[in-house]
Amino acid sequence: MSIRGLKKKQPKTFKVKIVTVDAEMEFSCEMKWKGKDLFDLVCRALGLRETWFFGLQYTVKGMCTWLKMDKKVLDQEIPKEDPISFHFLAKFYPEKVEEELLQEITQHLFFLQVKKQILDEEIYCSPEATVLLASYAVQAKYGDYDPNFHEPGFLAHDELLPKRVLRQYQLTAEMWEEKITAWYAEHRGIARDEAEMNYLKIAQDLEMYGVNYFPIAQNKNHTDLLLGVDAKGIHIYSINNRFSPNKSFEWSAIRNISYSEKELTIKPLDKKAEVFKFFSSQLKVNKLILQLCIGNHDLFMRRRKVDSIEIQQMKAQAREEKARKKMENQRLAREKQLREEAERAKEELERRLFQLEDEARQANEALLRSQEAAELLAEKAQIAEEEAKLLAQNAAEAEQERQRLEITALKTKEEKRLMEQKMREAELIAVKLVKESDRRAKEAEHLKQDLHEAREAEQKAKQKLLDITRLNYPHMVRYPQYSPTDTRDANFDKGSIKLDLKDIDLKRLSFEIERERLDYLEKSRKFEDRLKELKSEIHALKLEEKQSGLYS
Numbered sequence: 001m002s003i004r005g006l007k008k009k010q011p012k013t014f015k016v017k018i019v020t021v022d023a024e025m026e027f028s029c030e031m032k033w034k035g036k037d038l039f040d041l042v043c044r045a046l047g048l049r050e051t052w053f054f055g056l057q058y059t060v061k062g063m064c065t066w067l068k069m070d071k072k073v074l075d076q077e078i079p080k081e082d083p084i085s086f087h088f089l090a091k092f093y094p095e096k097v098e099e100e101l102l103q104e105i106t107q108h109l110f111f112l113q114v115k116k117q118i119l120d121e122e123i124y125c126s127p128e129a130t131v132l133l134a135s136y137a138v139q140a141k142y143g144d145y146d147p148n149f150h151e152p153g154f155l156a157h158d159e160l161l162p163k164r165v166l167r168q169y170q171l172t173a174e175m176w177e178e179k180i181t182a183w184y185a186e187h188r189g190i191a192r193d194e195a196e197m198n199y200l201k202i203a204q205d206l207e208m209y210g211v212n213y214f215p216i217a218q219n220k221n222h223t224d225l226l227l228g229v230d231a232k233g234i235h236i237y238s239i240n241n242r243f244s245p246n247k248s249f250e251w252s253a254i255r256n257i258s259y260s261e262k263e264l265t266i267k268p269l270d271k272k273a274e275v276f277k278f279f280s281s282q283l284k285v286n287k288l289i290l291q292l293c294i295g296n297h298d299l300f301m302r303r304r305k306v307d308s309i310e311i312q313q314m315k316a317q318a319r320e321e322k323a324r325k326k327m328e329n330q331r332l333a334r335e336k337q338l339r340e341e342a343e344r345a346k347e348e349l350e351r352r353l354f355q356l357e358d359e360a361r362q363a364n365e366a367l368l369r370s371q372e373a374a375e376l377l378a379e380k381a382q383i384a385e386e387e388a389k390l391l392a393q394n395a396a397e398a399e400q401e402r403q404r405l406e407i408t409a410l411k412t413k414e415e416k417r418l419m420e421q422k423m424r425e426a427e428l429i430a431v432k433l434v435k436e437s438d439r440r441a442k443e444a445e446h447l448k449q450d451l452h453e454a455r456e457a458e459q460k461a462k463q464k465l466l467d468i469t470r471l472n473y474p475h476m477v478r479y480p481q482y483s484p485t486d487t488r489d490a491n492f493d494k495g496s497i498k499l500d501l502k503d504i505d506l507k508r509l510s511f512e513i514e515r516e517r518l519d520y521l522e523k524s525r526k527f528e529d530r531l532k533e534l535k536s537e538i539h540a541l542k543l544e545e546k547q548s549g550l551y552s
Helices: 003-009 035-046 104-119 127-142 163-168 173-187 192-203 283-303 309-472 485-551
Strands: 013-019 024-030 054-060 063-066 084-090 212-216 225-229 233-238 247-250 254-260 263-268 276-279
Touching (some): 035 054, 063 283, 104 192, 127 163, 127 192, 225 283, 233 254, 254 283, 263 283, 309 485
Parallel strands (some): 013 084
Antiparallel strands (some): 013 024, 054 084, 225 233, 263 276
8 A cells, every 4th residue: 555545544633722720731633533532532641530520611602611522523512713722620529529539630630620719719718718728729739838948938929819818808918928827837747639638628618619600580581590500409599699599409309300492490309399490591501501410410329329340449549549648658757757857967966066166166266365375474474573573673772762761851850950950040140130230229329319419519519619719709810919819729729629539539439330330231231141041941951851752
């Protein structure tokens, strides 16, 4: 067969893009493939065996629709695009996640989808529960909390809380992170699959978990109700309340569900009970509601029957896998504990080594300091010895100075005594001089008085002589030729001699007075000179005494 013939026999294909919650895949599909062929290809690529929970969803004309398994892919109303996009999502939800979700991949896909629905506010969750769920999501992503590795701000790029919760409370991102980290730190030792399972166990108790809502009306003109389909049954809600249903129909109590055009009828198992009829906006909505009701009802009845061989094998494998993982986790926990203990021991040894090195360094530094201190002390001892010698020399000099000062003090005392004696002598001399001066002054006064009296007597004598001369010799001048002249001359000569003698006595007295006065002045000058010398000596002695006091 030619190569051209082989090429002609290859089937025609088209491309599809499968979008899961966390990944995208592309496949080439044959033109004749049905929806089940594509779905099985995706499940094999994911390694998924619990296929009954999932489906391929696409959007056409703003309405979400599930790909039918028994019809060809290209025969369905799929979007005309290349590649054709489908979302691989959970179509039906388990009643009890811990019992029904056997595979880890199934559990992981449910965890991602439910987490996205909570963050997108398709499922309402209280703020407290969202923080706890966020802590399990962080545990599943990052593993055990390590304060050295998970520093503040490590959750800054993770979307963990619904925007409604962030708007409801005026808290900063750091405060939310602190609250989540407080719960996250308590999940230490929980593996990723356990953290995801704990997340789903909390989420399955929420009122809106696993419920598909559709707007309906009790008549053709008004849409005032919501119909919800989940794993337990059908529920009727008011348009403003999706938490508490007004009426519920469990799958075990429903006998039949049918639709005709836009009318959908629910017939209870109790034939006496009222038949519930409602209207939807489109025929496609009724088909989708019926499709979800059939799938959830089948799963509901299947859970209450004996498990098939496949399910039993899967559960056995799941138990074995869980036991193996438990043992592996225990082994890892022991290894981790041993590693942590080894790391702690290593850190302790390193700390001890560092401490010993630090102690050795400190000991070396102390030794160096001791050597330096010893050298310094030797220098100080030498200096102290030199200072001691100098002090001894200074002490000897001080002793000599003290002896000299004592001698000086003795001399000073002797000189002081001599000075005092001289001062007393000077005082005595001064007293004597004062007395002598007073005596001389009195004598001078007497002499002056005697001189005055002598001069007065002389004057009186001269006057008396003149008077006598005038009386006895009135014509002496006029008759000088007479003979009695000789006699008068002789008498006059006698009187003149007496007068001359008297004058001589007065002159001698005056001379003696003058001489006494000069002697007095000379003695006064000498006395003043002596007083000056005494003052100089006294001043010098005072200075020496002051200096001797300072030396003392």
